[in-house]
Amino acid sequence: MSDHEYTPKSKAGKWFNDRLPLLTLANHLTDYPTPKNLNYWWTFGGILTFCLITQIVTGLVLAMHYIAHADMAFESVEHIMRDVNYGWLIRYIHANGASMFFLAVYIHIFRSLFYGSYKSPREIIWIIGIIIYLLMMAAAFMGYVLPWGQMSFWGATVITNLFSAIPLVGEGVVTWLWGGYSVDNPTLTRFFTLHYLIPFLILGLVVLHIWALHVPGNNNPVGIDVKKPSKDTVPFHPYIVIKDGFALLMFMIVFAFFVFYAPNILGHADNYIEANPLVTPAHIVPEWYLLPFYAILRSVPDKLLGVVAMLSAILILAVLPWLDTSKIRSAVFRPLYKQFYWILVADVLILGYVGAMPAEGLYLLIARVATAYYFLHFLVILPVLGLKERTIPLPLSITEPVLGGSPNMAMAKKKESKIE
């Protein structure tokens, strides 16, 4: 794993390391050569690790007080909020932590889209990332069901009913998922079990994600390969550790703002009403981080095709490395891709907005156009663009544009001639 042989200094360290090379691993993580031009968009990997640990720790504590039973779940959450010492704080951190987790993961994904981090040789890192993202959505959805409020119950009903769209076996699958003929106690207990399990699956995948990352090393804003270790790289510690740490502090300020000043702003008031299988809330909306996909689901008038469109919207990301035909990674050198990138960002934001609105009239029309564009971007624009686009010449090394003052070589050249 390491680029050079490592021998612990102390005799005891050497004895231990010969038997279990943990110190070699620690040394690799410390010295890991990192491109020196990484910007702040690269700090979200560390932030996401923090988010995962936060969710696991707060979740563990909540599980000590929560009761997974249809008759008691809602009350036990109120018990946590009112009676348990600091229960309100722990629950608000956990609930808002999920939103912060998704905020960070979306920035992380869109950073990858901008700088082409999913391209060869990093396809496996990317695919593991998409699996983690899918598991995050599953965990978040099931976690939202646990308080057994109105949104919990009806969200669970709607999402599990998506499986009824499967031809022939759909109804059987849904009954199997529920453990009954509707969302009820058996559903709640299994959701609790899975909600507890998934974070640890994610943790395992994060290890693989980082392992796969450490084989080729980080991509960087210029998107060209770096020789490592060389003058293009700096050791992970202390350089990246400090930078990640600073970004994490900034992120925690945002996190703390939500926890202490607006703990319920990202939730839905209806979830403070206990689940009632006889009354559907007037307007069912999922949590904000699922809204773009919800908009895609609703924009298709056919049940099965709607579900297929929604799943495809996520799974299409897994084959992205092969849909994007351009060999150039960074959007900095792809003037057209850069514009389409920002259109895609706007498109997803629009989908998120209309996902929160009623599915009728103008909103429905906008959702349909935005859905069509989403697929157009991945299935048509990206493959064609890679073949047609005239890219800007790449610099020879990541040091060159840094010294020239611009990531664009032509600009750097211009500056150089001015200096001369």
Add this chain to the structure above:
Amino acid sequence: MSDKKPERRDFLFTATYAVGAVGAAAVVWPLVDQMNPDASVKALASTEVDVSSLKPGNTITVLWRGKPVFIRRRTQEEIDVARSVKMEDLIHPEKDEDRAKNPEWLVMLGVCTHLGCVPLNDKGDYDGWFCPCHGSHYDTSGRIRKGPAPWNMEVPKYEFVNANTIKIG
């Protein structure tokens, strides 16, 4: 591999894999099947409802197997509208006569066939039911007329035990 004749050893390998696969499947099945409805859930099969207090134009909602069931005592006007619809205008063609044997009484699962929400009474473009979740419109016979739901609301097995009591299930 292909030009070699299968040997005794190849046979043993294949037989071992096959037995292993059957064994694994036999162990996995109980782990999968435990998630299906258990005996106590299945036991709650039927429920009896007193409908004597229902006036024409009123609906009550009762819980059966964890799901809402609509019982509506329809007005003559609603019955006429439901029975006059042409079959070719329906997404899921079903005669009102088949859905409501006794035309005054419409009994059906109050579950939208799209994604399982509970539709609202006396709402929508067809004056029947309207699902607030994703905008499915049902007529006075509970048949889907507009929106993403694929089927009419389901009519469960039910019978009149006596003039005032309906037994569902």
